[in-house]
Amino acid sequence: ANERTFSILKPDATRRNITGAVNAVIEAAGLRIVGQRRIRMTREQAEKFYEVHKERPFFGELVEFMTSGPVVVQVLEGENAVAKYREVMGATNPAQAADGTIRKQFAESVGENTVHGSDSADNAKLEIAQFFTDADIAA
Numbered sequence: 787a788n789e790r791t792f793s794i795l796k797p798d799a800t801r802r803n804i805t806g807a808v809n810a811v812i813e814a815a816g817l818r819i820v821g822q823r824r825i826r827m828t829r830e831q832a833e834k835f836y837e838v839h840k841e842r843p844f845f846g847e848l849v850e851f852m853t854s855g856p857v858v859v860q861v862l863e864g865e866n867a868v869a870k871y872r873e874v875m876g877a878t879n880p881a882q883a884a885d886g887t888i889r890k891q892f893a894e895s896v897g898e899n900t901v902h903g904s905d906s907a908d909n910a911k912l913e914i915a916q917f918f919t920d921a922d923i924a925a
């Protein structure tokens with residue numbers, strides 16, 4: 787089905803000025819960028835966004851990293867967008883990511899792994915709503 791997913795180009799992507807290169811991979815996969823904004827995430831936004839990982843040992847590091855520089859938040863739309871984007875991103879750990887994936891091409895480590903994508907359509911809705919209103923999205 788046609789669906790939407792939520793994406794973040796993380797601070798390691800803005801720092802290295804590769805957001806356009808990442809977007810080219812996203813678009814080449816047939817996903818449309820129907821919403822996009824470059825922001826500086828606040829600590830509160832990052833802690834809320836990653837709340838499910840609160841008890842993980844890397845939570846503090848994750849919040850520090852996500853607030854260390856600008857990010858680009860995006861709404862991606864397309865056929866099976868959630869699963870397709872996860873395929874395009876590749877494994878969380880770039881060392882395990884398949885050839886041609888964003889993380890294989892660009893990611894530096896499991897923490898600084900260039901992109902985030904929703905893991906389900908339900909989470910995509912919740913995540914999109916944290917950063918976008920309907921007026922910010924044009925399909």
Ligand code: CMP
Pocket residue numbers: 839844847848878896897898899901902903
């Ligand atoms: P993301 O899809 O944004 O969701 C949770 C993030 O936690 C994940 O991407 C990784 O960047 C990060 N993460 C997962 N495992 C580790 C780890 N061992 N150390 C640091 N960060 C991690």
